[in-house]
Amino acid sequence: MAVHTAAHHSRGQVLPFRESLLAMLGLSFVTMLVALDQTVVGTALPTIVAELRGFELYAWVATSYLLTSIITVPIFGRLGDYFGRKPFVIVSIALFTGASVLCGAANSMLFLVLARGLQGIGGGMLVGTAFASIPDLFPDSVVRLRWQVMMSTAFGIANAVGPSLGGFLTQYYGWRSVFYVNLPVGLLSLVFVFRYLPHIRHIELRGAMRLDWPGALLIALTLGSLQLFVEWVAQHGFAPRVIALLAVSAVSAFALVKWEHRCAQPILPLDMFRNRSLAALFRLSVLGGFAMFSLIFYAPLLLQGGFGLAPKDAGLVVTPLVVFITIGSIVNGRLITRIPNPNAMMFVGFGLLATSCLGIILSTRLTPHAMLMGFMMFGGLGLGFVLPNLTVFAQQTAGREHLGIATALLQSLRMIGGMFGAAMTGTLVTRMYASGVRHALDADGALQWLAQMRDPQILVNREAQRTLIDQLVHAGHNGALLLETARETLVGSIHAGIAVAMVVAVVSIWQCRRVPPIKIKRAAEPAVSAE
Incomplete structure (x- = not known):
């Protein structure tokens, strides 16, 4: 076992440059692994459902992954504080990659949903431990910001190429290849992490470590039932079983707070929430996730379904949103250490x-593509300024003992905010669109086509549109006019949903005032041990 002393920390990094570079390459491959999976699978889903014939489980391909990952992020974030992060990163890569192979081998939708749940456990472990490994390597926040650009770049590249790669693989090699592509990336990241990432522990355990299993179970119940509540309320409204899920989440959260107050080694240290800076950053993570996911999920539908752009053109317009997250992170890393505040x-x-958000709300189908790309660029640049700073500020404030759980909680809360954002915006869009389409069809005496037109996806599928217009014209209706009315209704409903995201972003500006001044300063705080 090699122990890295404080002398290494005086340079702001635990390892020499070459070893730091190789360790960060491993963590960057890990980031690409998770980001690629999130972007390529969505493109392949319609093809998957067509082959496996299980449309009733369509949403669960995403839900099962999100459910298990949200639960595992904070649990393994805390365990990484106690036992060091390297073992969990290695296990999570192996689990994620193995589950990807199972997804590719799925012969039914149920099998795929279960394999995606297993993949989500690996993904949650990765997010909970890999992001917190960066401050392990670079205790100095100034040095860390420079190196963190590698992770941001890897994430941006994966997000930028993911949708196109998913479409290419699905078209030429079949949908199973979008899961098998994780195999080489996973093996590459495993080699780099195993060889070059040091095993660092920050908490010196006195006596035997007793895992807080009741706390872990209560976290799982709280977050799991909350996530299912958000998913189901959009589909079923406030049905008794949906309200029951919310009740389970509330009771579990109350029990979690009571238990963690009494627990000697809590998995969720509640004193973090009494820290004014951390509490404000946690709130901003929820709000930022809400606005980000609303924009990312519904801007493509607005462009394709509302403005009638071809998928290729819509992808080109949306590209600045993901690319400028990376560019914004790089610019932020350069500026943040040079400004007084x-x-x-x-x-x-x-x-x-x-x-x-305001630009997208004001846009119409006549808005030049260059201007739409400009609005997307603003969104990406803004997220590039927000996301890395939330992480760095929280790590700076939490201290070494709570570094892992603070980083993991930020990720979990961002996902929870995104989950609420996507669900609330989705519910608003679905209800407004369905109501507008029903009114238009009723006025024209064509209500029998409501089932075909109530799903906005009809406005994306051009072949289905032609069939529908032919049916309407054959029955004596103006099919093109009804479809155009539906398109205008979709634009209005998405504009309303994005308006909610804009309000949340404005509230976030006000919330930023609650974050006490953060100083990005050099710190030489030694770790307990590194193996």
Whole structure:
């Protein structure tokens, strides 16, 4: 066992440059592994459902992954604080990659949903431990910001190429290849992490470590039932079983707080929430996730379904949104250490995000593509200023003992915020669109076509549109006019949903005032041991 002393920390990094570079390459491959999976699978889903014939489980391909990952992120984030992160990163890569192979071999939708749940456990372990490994390697926050650009770049590249790669693989090699592509990336990241990532522990355990299994179970119940509540309320409204899920989440959360107060080694240290800075950053993570996911999920539908753009053109217009997250992160890393008030970057970031939402709300199908791309660029740049700073500020504030759980909670809360954002915006869009289409069809005496037109996806599928127009014309209706009315209704409903995201971004600007001034300063705080 090699022990890295404080002398290494005086340079701001635990390892020499070459070893730091190789360790960060491993973590960057891990980031690409998770980001690629999230983007390529969505493109292949319609093809998967057509072959496996299980449309009733369509949403669960995404839900099962999200459910298990949200639960496992905070649990393994805390365990990484106690036992070091390297073992969990290695196990999570192996689990994620193995589950990807199972997904590719699925012969039914149920099998695929279960394999995606297993993959989500690996993904949650990765997110909970890999992101917190960066401050392990670079205790100095100034040095860390420079190196963190590698992770942001890997994430941006994966997000930028993911949709196109998913479409290419599905078209030429079949949908199973979108899961098998994780195999080489996973093996590459495993080699780099195993060889070059040091095993660092920050908490010196006194006596035997007793895992807080009741706390872990209560976290799973709280987050799991909350996630299912958000998913189901959009589909079924406030049915008794949906309300029961919310009740289970609330009771579990109450029991979790009571238990963690009494537990000697809590998996969720509640004193973090009494820290004014951390509490404000946690709230901003929820709000940022809400606005980000609303924009990312519904901007493509607006462009394709509302403005009638071809998938290729819509993909080109949306590309600046993901590319400029990376560019914004790089610019942020350069600026944040040179300005007297680093908090200002958060104000600017949320301001740009609100401006992006406003631009999309005001846009129409006649808006030039270059202007739409400009609005997307503002959104990406804003997120590039916000996301890395939330992480760095929280790590700076939490201290070494709570570093892993603070980083993991930020990721979990962002996903929870995104889950609420996507669900709330989706519910608003679905209800407004369905109501507008029903009214238009009723006025024209064509209500029998409501089942075909109530799903906005009809406005994306051009072949289905031609069939529908022929049916309407054959029955004596103006099919093209009814479809155009549906398109205008979709535009209005998505504009309303994005308006909610804009309000959330504006509220976030106000919330930034609650974050006490953060100083990005050099710190030489030694780790307990590194193996």
